[in-house]
Amino acid sequence: MPLSHKVFVSAAEVARKAGVSRSAVSRAFTPGASISGETRQRVMQAAEELGYHVNHLARGLMRNESGIVCLIVSDVATPYRSALLRELTQQLQTAGKVAMLVNTDRSDGSVDRALSQAIRYRADASIILSGLPDKSITQLCLRNGQRLVLINRDDDQPGPLRINLDDHEAAGRVVTAFVRAGCTRLAFASSEAGTPSLMAREAGFIAAAKSHGLDVIVERYGWTGYEAGKVVAHRLLTRTQRPDAVFCATDLLACGFMDAARHQFSISIPEQLCVVGFDDIEQSSWSSYQLTTFAQPVAAIAQEAVTWLANGSSGELDGRSVKLHADLIWRDSVRGG
Amino acid sequence: MPLSHKVFVSAAEVARKAGVSRSAVSRAFTPGASISGETRQRVMQAAEELGYHVNHLARGLMRNESGIVCLIVSDVATPYRSALLRELTQQLQTAGKVAMLVNTDRSDGSVDRALSQAIRYRADASIILSGLPDKSITQLCLRNGQRLVLINRDDDQPGPLRINLDDHEAAGRVVTAFVRAGCTRLAFASSEAGTPSLMAREAGFIAAAKSHGLDVIVERYGWTGYEAGKVVAHRLLTRTQRPDAVFCATDLLACGFMDAARHQFSISIPEQLCVVGFDDIEQSSWSSYQLTTFAQPVAAIAQEAVTWLANGSSGELDGRSVKLHADLIWRDSVRGG
DNA sequence: ACTAGACGTGCACGCGATTGCAAATTATAC
DNA sequence: GTATAATTTGCAATCGCGTGCACGTCTAGT
Structure with a gap:
């Protein structure tokens, strides 16, 4: 060339x-x-x-600090992910850093390959929004002075900053809301992705229901998204004992669920069926859904990550675990808000 | 440090x-x-x-080729933008490049600042998804061997690759569809953003309507998004002569429009009102909307950009203009599909 | 007037890699 | 076995920049 x-x-x-x-x-x-x-x-x-x-390439070479932060994420086009992405890039920019975006898929070494990319460009840090890296490569990152942020990926490794929500406790609040609305046949709709947050919401929901003496029907299908919501709705709503309240692990799922319930089963929400979601994506506030859901504190998450990055490594293992609160946003998909 | x-x-x-x-x-x-x-x-x-x-920083220094491509975009969290973003990052990755994401806002020098960032990191190229750079900085980029791609931003500058859709012609097809559905009172719903694609759709729609001997009511409000759609709907549907067909410049606008029409005005679509959008965002295919719309060929756009980047600069001014076709996706928001 | 200090400037080296050139090694031909 | 070509390898220069160190200049203090 x-x-x-x-x-x-x-x-x-x-x-x-x-x-x-x-x-x-x-x-x-x-x-x-x-x-x-x-x-x-x-x-x-x-x-x-x-x-x-x-020339920031040369400057980074000298200073041993590139100013690059690597954002590792799958499903960028998903509403929640893209909202978080927007917030992160914005805050990184104002902090004088620059974001490098690496897509991952669901294949096995995908996140590892992304992290290798980050290392090659001597990124000051990597923020992982989805997927989990191999322990060995995590070690490699830390050993090379590369900092790591894990968002909504609970993991017990020391070193990285781990930002999570109070999923378990939040799920408990859903049960309270359902019980107050007079619901008795509870269901949990999820996907087979099995990510930590999904699992925590499920476990929290079931535990809280049990403490109220209620059982929970759990249904999972495919891959967390609108289509999965429709499939799960079909499974749940053709049962002889149809549930009267369903907690969807994700707003996208909830949208699919509500659409199926209304248009295929002619069920009216919230009169015959209460629905709660999670994430508070933009669509949840649209008139067609008006979904009661938990707000992901994207701004707070980004802030937490960026300020941690801005303060240079304080010690050898400055990793810590931050638990953020998810507010319940009341709309019209649950009776008696 | x-x-x-x-x-x-x-x-x-x-x-x-x-x-x-x-x-x-x-x-x-x-x-x-x-x-x-x-x-x-x-x-x-x-x-x-x-x-x-x-160390790709050092390699880039020597080779005078960093492997970085800068993606300059505002409103990352918007469905269409994030879809395009996903496609671009994916294809860039498989082409061995890496994407650097820079957010812009609506302020004046925003894109210029983003391009400066790109220059500082010696990006091989910049892809501009929204906003337009100053002529002078465009010159600066080209003079520095930095290549430029403009997507949906028609501009007559030589040098950059300009990728556009056949907006004008597509808008004509909408008129045909509306006429065939027996509509006579046409309206165009848009925002005040005034981007080239928006303008082209508007002009094309009006021109085609005129050739059918029909007038068009144009209404624009605020900033291209769901809320704007609701406002425009309110303005359009409280008129004494209510339109019976509306072309929304964007799917997001269309979603807002449909929600307002149905829930606030109890208008049934498509029986009383036909609606067509543009972009084919994921939500358009949801049961609640089933919006007839034009598909942005995001994969083709990305491919066009990446292959152009992959082939090293052939000449001094290798910029060219590519016009891609937008397919009309028939769903249920227009009678007689 | 002499000295101490503060401040600004230039030289030269180093960061981590690529690459032209020439030497050294190996392979091939006769 | 030698001559020649083909391949491999190391040396050293280079990319653009940051920074420690030494030197020069100017002000102030006694």
Whole structure:
């Protein structure tokens, strides 16, 4: 690949034009460096005229700090994921970092490959929104001074920052709401993905129901999304003892569930059936759904992650576990809000 | 910031361990380089044991080719944008590139700042999904050997690759569909964003309607999204001469419009009112909407962009304009599909 | 006037990799 | 066995930048 044209303008050229040494140019662009106001002016002007921009690749090489944060995520196009992504990129930017986006699929070494990519680019940190890395590669990251953030992926490894919600407790609040609405035949709708948050919601729901003397029908299908919600609805609503309250592990599931219940089974919500979701995606507030659900505190999650990253590594193992609260947003899919 | 621990392992250490020179290590990781199978084996093993990864920052410095592609986008969390984003990152990855995500807002120099970021990291290219850069910075990019892709942002500048849809012609097909459904009072619902694609759809719709001897009521409000759709619906449906067919510039608008029409005005779709959208976001296929709409060929768009990037700059001004076709997806929001 | 200090500047080296060139090794031909 | 070609390997320069160190200049203190 032949270098196309005139390539980039380097600090040396700026230095020549400004009549100073190359170090002066460097210092002009380094906040807090020892340089006089006058020469800084001269350098800045020359830089402006030449269209010079500091090469962050080279700077990262020297400083051993690239400013890159790697976002590892599957299903970017999903409403909740994309909302979190937006928040993260935004806050990273204002913190002076830059986001590198790596997609993963459901294949096995997918997250590991993504992390290798992050290491190759000497990312200061990686934030994992979905999937879990192998223990060995986690070690590799930490050993290389790369910091790790795990979101909604409970894991007991020391080192990374682990951000989670109070899924278990939140699920308990759903039972309370259902009981108050006079519901008795509870169901839990989920997928077969088996992620920690899904499991926690399920376990919390079942436990709280039991403490009320209620059983729970659990139905899982496929892959957490709208279609799975429809399938699960079909299974749940063709039972002889049809449930009168269902907690959907995810808003996307809930949307599919509600659509199936209304349009295929002509069930009216919340009169005949109460529904609660989780995530508070934008669609949940749409008139067609008005879903009562838990709000993922995306802004708080992002903030937690970014501030942790901004404060340089304090110790050897500065990993900690943060548990955030999910607010219940009352809308019209449960009686007696 | 003290370098935390043992930092990264360099090629020199691998070379020492494998008993070869630094260059050999470099060559071992460069496909097509002149190196014997045996030494490559030795190097690879040593690298594996030490946990070595090529430093792409340094590589990019030498090769003058970072492998980074900058994705500049506002409203990442919007369904259409995130779908395109998913497709782009995926295809970039398989092409051996890595995506750097930069958020922009609606403020003036936002895209320019994003492009500066791209230049600082010596991105091989930038793909702009929303907003338009200043001419001057476009020049700066091209002069620096940075390639540019503009998606759905018609612009007459030479140099960048410009990918657009046949918005104007597509809008004409909507009129045909409405006329065939027996509609006579046409309306166009849009936002005040005034992007080229929005304008093209509007112009195309009006032109085609005129050729059928029909007038079009145009209503625009705020910012392309669900809420705007509701507001526009309110304005349009409280008129004395209520329209019986409306083309929404965007699916998100259409969803808001349909919800308002049904739940606030008790209008049944498509019996009393036909609706067509644009984008084919996932929600359009949900049972609650079943929206007839145009499919954004996201995969084709991404492919077009990535293959253009993969083929190194052929000439000085290799920019070209690509016009892609948007298929009309028939669902239930228009009579007589 | 002499010295101490503060401040700004330049030199030169290092960061981690690629690559042209020439030497060294191996393979092939006669 | 030698001459020649083909391949492999190491040396050293380079990419653009940051920064420790030494030097020069200017101000202030006694």
